[in-house]
Amino acid sequence: MLTHWQRMGSQRQSLLETRGFPIAERMVKRIMIYIIVFIVAALFMLPFFWTVSSSLKHPSELYVFPPKWLPATPQWRNWPEVWRQIPFGRYVLNSFYITILAVIGQVASATLVAYGFARFRFPGREALFLLVLGTMILPQQVTMIPQFLMFRALKWLDTYKPLIVPSYFGGGAFFIFLVRQFLMTIPLDMDESARLDGASSLRILVNVLLPLCQPALATVAIFSFLGHWNSFLLPMIYLNTMEKFTLPIGLRYFQLTAETGGDPKEHLLMAASLMASIPGIVLFFTAQRYFVQGIVMSGIKG
């Protein structure tokens, strides 16, 4: 099997592009592909367009037929209005607080564990690693209830601890797997030369391997961020006090109150939904280079 170091070196070119098809036919094919790619992209983006448009509509423009593609005059104040109607800023802060602490825990502990599995020989290693993979198919519903009872006994209900603390214990099977796969593609010589210089194993990890692991770590960080930022089930189980709600729970709460109140509030719900999506989107934009690389290089193939 080629390692990614080798794979990167051999940038291949499709033979299709160098011989065979007559140019005209190839052009038509290319254009067709672009058209299909565009149509699919439009299908994905249309709901966003509609949401943005709805979020800028005046309430009187919401329930009309035929629906209007664009508001007559964009109601920019709808967005800040959300912050007035619900403690949106509070929810954002809560979500960020939980997410950041949990991401740190997951990235750090998944890295340490992956390092243990990738670089050290110890009795039972293969069996334990299989166990790690096995927990991936263990549905959380089985452990959810006893965990709830456990956290209840610890008096952790209605605190953020159940949402954060478990992240520091291993960081999740998928992330361990991903980082381990990535570490295994890095030649052992790297460790060896550092070891000969007298570096400790932790030092080797931090100074030698981590810089090379950036794509994998970025991938884990993004997945982890999105997972915690968007998490719905667990915060709903553990949080009761409104001031402690995360953004998804707050949004859900807003939906319930909007449905009972008389005036249509879809424009505000759409604005709130969009605002809740922004951090994830921004993160993806800034890190997508690493992200795709990280998945490709770790060679997830099953």
Next chain:
Amino acid sequence: MTSATISLGKRRARFSMIRRREALSGYLYISPWLAGFLIFSLFPFISSIYLSLTDYSIIKPPRFIGFDNYVTAFTKDKLFWPSLRVTFFYAGVSVPLGIAGSLFCALLLNQKLKGTALWRTFYFLPSLTPVVSLALLWRWLLQPDFGLINFLLGKIGIRGPGWLGSTEWAVPALILMALWGSVGGGRMIIFLAGLQGVPEELYEAAEIDGAGAWSKFWHVTLPMISPTMFFNLVLGIIDALQAFATAYVATQGGPAYATWFYVLHLFSHAFKYMHMGYASALAWIFLVIVLFLTYLQIRASERWVFYAGMVR
């Protein structure tokens, strides 16, 4: 002679000491996971077996009742079988469509297009939407009288259904939502990674043998990415069976329990009615179903999953 033996023995002792230290470091590094596994997986796992055999409503201590919870689920609980059926229908439709969709998108984006990063971002954006936002957004899109979808359907002469408000169309609506939110997401990226791992030489060899685009896809691409397919299939099914949040937000299991998914059922018993014992039994039934399906897939995979090289 003796000196040689001694030095050999010494060396062996030193070697085994290094070995032991290495093993110790290894255990140390994996210890967070090991502790987490014991505390957050194994212990809850075992105690949920016990809980599933009890009547436990939190207020009073658990009371052992044998297999009553299981009997109740299979024979008395009027929502048990319907919720299983809805869940299987949802998974049975959304997983194949989702995988086909993701593969299709990955194939498109693998065509060495101009602006691949931009297209990829467009495809990926829906999967970044928090599930609550996704549900709210689609509730509005699928609004029967003033929503965009039915308006567009009307334009091509189709009278749009009541979607989330109709017992017939609520599950298809949830499937549509799930597809929009997942087709261009992580699964597509994993397929892309798989496609990029197919050696170009194979395509070249196929071309020399006169293979067309379709035949190349069927005889080269598909076998080569079958491990990726397997990975996506196993995790996709597990994921679909756990469907919960969109239904909880968009329909709350309605109308008339049309979208009452299994996990919604379990969740309601656990955290609404505080039937912790019964919910644990439901969880165990769920686990057995998931494990059985995964086992079947692993068995079946021996026939269709092809590992190039096999050396891993």
